[in-house]
Amino acid sequence: MNMKNLSALISGLIFGLGIAISGMANPAKVLNFFDIAGTWDPSLALVMGGALLTALIGYRIVFAKAAAPVFEQGYSLPTAKNIDLPLVGGSALFGIGWGIAGFCPGGAVPALGFGGTETLIFIAAMIGGLLIGRKLKQAAPVLIKTVGRETSAS
Amino acid sequence: MQTEFTPLLSLSGGILIGVSAVLLMWLNGRIAGMTGIVSGVIPPLSRDWKWRAAFIAGSVAAPVVWLGFGQSIEYAVPVTTMELLVGGLIVGIGVTFGGGCTSGHGVCGMARLSPRSIVATCVFMLTTFATVFVIRHLL
Numbered sequence: 001m002n003m004k005n006l007s008a009l010i011s012g013l014i015f016g017l018g019i020a021i022s023g024m025a026n027p028a029k030v031l032n033f034f035d036i037a038g039t040w041d042p043s044l045a046l047v048m049g050g051a052l053l054t055a056l057i058g059y060r061i062v063f064a065k066a067a068a069p070v071f072e073q074g075y076s077l078p079t080a081k082n083i084d085l086p087l088v089g090g091s092a093l094f095g096i097g098w099g100i101a102g103f104c105p106g107g108a109v110p111a112l113g114f115g116g117t118e119t120l121i122f123i124a125a126m127i128g129g130l131l132i133g134r135k136l137k138q139a140a141p142v143l144i145k146t147v148g149r150e151t152s153a154s
Numbered sequence: 155m156q157t158e159f160t161p162l163l164s165l166s167g168g169i170l171i172g173v174s175a176v177l178l179m180w181l182n183g184r185i186a187g188m189t190g191i192v193s194g195v196i197p198p199l200s201r202d203w204k205w206r207a208a209f210i211a212g213s214v215a216a217p218v219v220w221l222g223f224g225q226s227i228e229y230a231v232p233v234t235t236m237e238l239l240v241g242g243l244i245v246g247i248g249v250t251f252g253g254g255c256t257s258g259h260g261v262c263g264m265a266r267l268s269p270r271s272i273v274a275t276c277v278f279m280l281t282t283f284a285t286v287f288v289i290r291h292l293l
Contacts (some may be wrong), residue, residue, distance in 0.1 A: 058176030069179065090251025
């Protein structure tokens with residue numbers, strides 16, 4: 001295994017541990033965060049706040065101190081700039097799906113490690129959605145100008 | 155279904171997610187966004203699918219290791235199979251058009267102060283709140 005894949009594996013381990021202990025992989029907790037009018041659990045604010053603040057500070061240090069990443073020639077950063085319909089509409093849809101199922105992609109993948117069939121069902125449906133989304137984008141070339149996979153934000 | 159407020163665990167977990175994002179940027183120059191990472195290992199494979207597969211393997215292995223050390227993790231899925239299927243399908247389509255999810259836009263993109271990610275995050279947080287409200291209190 002080369003260093004690039006090893007560092008991705010280690011990053012993945014840290015990511016998965018963070019997701020698992022934070023509660024992001026637990027749909028009951030995720031849905032309760034969004035249920036302010038009901039069984040509200042504010043924990044997720046701390047997950048997102050902690051992650052964002054850490055990344056905000058860490059990225060600044062990395063970009064300031066390192067002209068290039070350790071194992072790559074350069075940083076692969078999204079280049080798309082405009083706020084368009086695919087961005088807003090796609091994100092709106094994502095939120096609706098997240099609210100229905102309680103899983104987001106980053107929460108569901110580590111949750112596979114719990115071994116529940118619910119996660120498998122969600123992931124299978126999500127992959128189906130990814131494939132349908134690709135077909136739809138091909139069918140509507142106007143929409144894809146700025147949202148190709150190469151330029152996607154994540 | 156009630157869940158317990160877990161400030162310490164959730165904050166620590168959040169910091170770990172941030173550390174993972176910073177590490178992947180510092181070492182590989184990559185955004186730690188699960189949408190792009192998963193998308194790259196679904197055929198047709200992206201040219202650099204291997205690091206993505208490694209990241210996924212690590213993130214699935216982490217809870218297995220954690221549970222192996224005798225630690226417990228709270229986990230419950232209070233939705234129906236139909237909701238998992240419909241929700242998963244909508245999430246997949248949505249993140250493909252939106253170009254990212256909670257990790258890519260919400261953490262990495264926001265941390266870069268990307269206007270696209272800030273808009274995306276505000277939009278999906280709002281629609282998630284609205285969806286949960288409708289399902290739990292109106293339907």
